[in-house]
Amino acid sequence: MNMKKILLLILTLGFGYQTYSQCTANTKSILLNGTSNYVSFNTDNNLQIDSAITVEAWIKPTAFGANNYTNSIFCKHSWTQGEMGYVLRCGGSGQLSFNFAGLDSTGAPTSWQNVVSPTSALTLNTWQHVAATYDGDTARLFVNTIQVTAFAFKGSIVPSTTFPACIGRLSDTGVGASRYFSGQIDEVRVWNRAESQAELAAGYNRHISPTSPGLVGYWNFNVVSGTNLPDQTSSANAATLTSGTLSPNVPFYQGALTPIITTNGALLTSTSATTYQWNYNGQPIVTGVNQSYTATQNGTYTVTIIDSIGCPATSAPVIITGVGIQEISNSNNLIVKNLPNSIEIVAMNSTKIESAQIFNSNGSLVAEEQNQESSVSFNKSVLAKGIYIINVTTDKGLYQSRVAIQ
Numbered sequence: 346m347n348m349k350k351i352l353l354l355i356l357t358l359g360f361g362y363q364t365y366s367q368c369t370a371n372t373k374s375i376l377l378n379g380t381s382n383y384v385s386f387n388t389d390n391n392l393q394i395d396s397a398i399t400v401e402a403w404i405k406p407t408a409f410g411a412n413n414y415t416n417s418i419f420c421k422h423s424w425t426q427g428e429m430g431y432v433l434r435c436g437g438s439g440q441l442s443f444n445f446a447g448l449d450s451t452g453a454p455t456s457w458q459n460v461v462s463p464t465s466a467l468t469l470n471t472w473q474h475v476a477a478t479y480d481g482d483t484a485r486l487f488v489n490t491i492q493v494t495a496f497a498f499k500g501s502i503v504p505s506t507t508f509p510a511c512i513g514r515l516s517d518t519g520v521g522a523s524r525y526f527s528g529q530i531d532e533v534r535v536w537n538r539a540e541s542q543a544e545l546a547a548g549y550n551r552h553i554s555p556t557s558p559g560l561v562g563y564w565n566f567n568v569v570s571g572t573n574l575p576d577q578t579s580s581a582n583a584a585t586l587t588s589g590t591l592s593p594n595v596p597f598y599q600g601a602l603t604p605i606i607t608t609n610g611a612l613l614t615s616t617s618a619t620t621y622q623w624n625y626n627g628q629p630i631v632t633g634v635n636q637s638y639t640a641t642q643n644g645t646y647t648v649t650i651i652d653s654i655g656c657p658a659t660s661a662p663v664i665i666t667g668v669g670i671q672e673i674s675n676s677n678n679l680i681v682k683n684l685p686n687s688i689e690i691v692a693m694n695s696t697k698i699e700s701a702q703i704f705n706s707n708g709s710l711v712a713e714e715q716n717q718e719s720s721v722s723f724n725k726s727v728l729a730k731g732i733y734i735i736n737v738t739t740d741k742g743l744y745q746s747r748v749a750i751q
Contacts, residue, residue, distance in 0.1 A: 368656030370600030379527025382589035383514035391561040391580040393504040399536035401476035403596040406528040413440035421510040425519035430505025438464035443477035446503040460496040472596035480539035490546040535562035601656035611640040618650035673746035690721040
């Protein structure tokens with residue numbers, strides 16, 4: 346085993362698979378028209394790969410063209426100034442292909458090595474993940490992390506040092522057509538090692554850390570400045586979108602969906618997640634770690650969840666006002682009179698009314714009186730027909746009643 350392979354093995358054993366990044370939402374892909382749109386690179390020194398490699402991306406092609414090499418996905422190659430580099434592309438009858446200029450095991454140049462999937466491996470107008478790997482012995486193609494073909498070639502790649510890399514078009518357009526990609530592309534990554542099937546499956550449907558071992562180029566198109574598409578890695582392979590557009594249509598979302606709380610009285614229930622943490626007035630509740638929680642105090646409640654891929658999200662706040670409130674009809678301290686023209690609240694047994702509020706069926710405050718002590722009166726002429734909730738605060742506690750205005 347040569348020293349380079351030993352180093353790769355140490356990296357894999359020591360650091361495991363790719364290190365996943367924070368759960369930022371995937372928000373953009375690039376949309377290319379198949380005739381003039383592409384992404385060009387200003388610098389690409391770390392993409393001049395001569396040995397092990399992985400090129401991967403999400404694609405949503407809208408046309409294939411006549412041949413399996415019609416639609417260029419990612420290219421770093423040369424034809425007119427010597428055969429160099431590599432290109433991942435698709436076309437024909439739904440075929441994926443990976444082509445690279447090879448050196449055999451003695452270092453002698455060979456013809457282009459062409460790895461082509463079976464027909465119908467790809468589908469039009471559908472997001473699918475594609476990847477090509479080469480480890481110095483075998484080149485492999487994957488669709489949605491499933492290997493679709495393998496090709497034995499013992500040797501290496503002639504590094505391309507002339508034309509800059511491109512997404513969506515050939516690098517060297519001096520021979521034949523430019524072979525533009527028609528459709529959408531997202532999450533383009535280039536590695537200087539051959540990812541295993543398990544590694545591809547672990548990271549294909551989420552953002553990954555730009556410091557993952559062996560990752561030398563990563564463009565997710567979410568953070569842009571005009572037409573500038575930054576490389577997420579420290580390689581800083583800056584790219585520019587030429588005429589194409591950014592699209593909100595993406596293959597995966599990634600960021601955890603915000604949980605929604607439903608209420609049934611004091612019972613609060615979150616939408617499904619892996620873990621839950623209920624919060625009261627911004628502070629975590631020690632016992633609030635299940636999907637449902639019963640409020641014990643009036644105040645503001647939220648829930649923070651972790652989803653199935655480890656992404657956190659916090660719900661919108663829910664205000665609970667009915668905990669510990671007695672029904673006025675069961676009390677000896679207050680009485681509510683629903684009179685023809687008014688709603689009267691009368692205190693008894695030396696009870697003092699501090700405030701009274703009326704809420705409509707949507708929970709909106711529609712009327713309020715403060716510091717009335719012995720009685721409160723609300724004019725019904727300003728209230729529309731419907732069911733209302735009356736909350737009364739007294740020196741002896743909180744009370745509630747419902748009234749109907751016909």
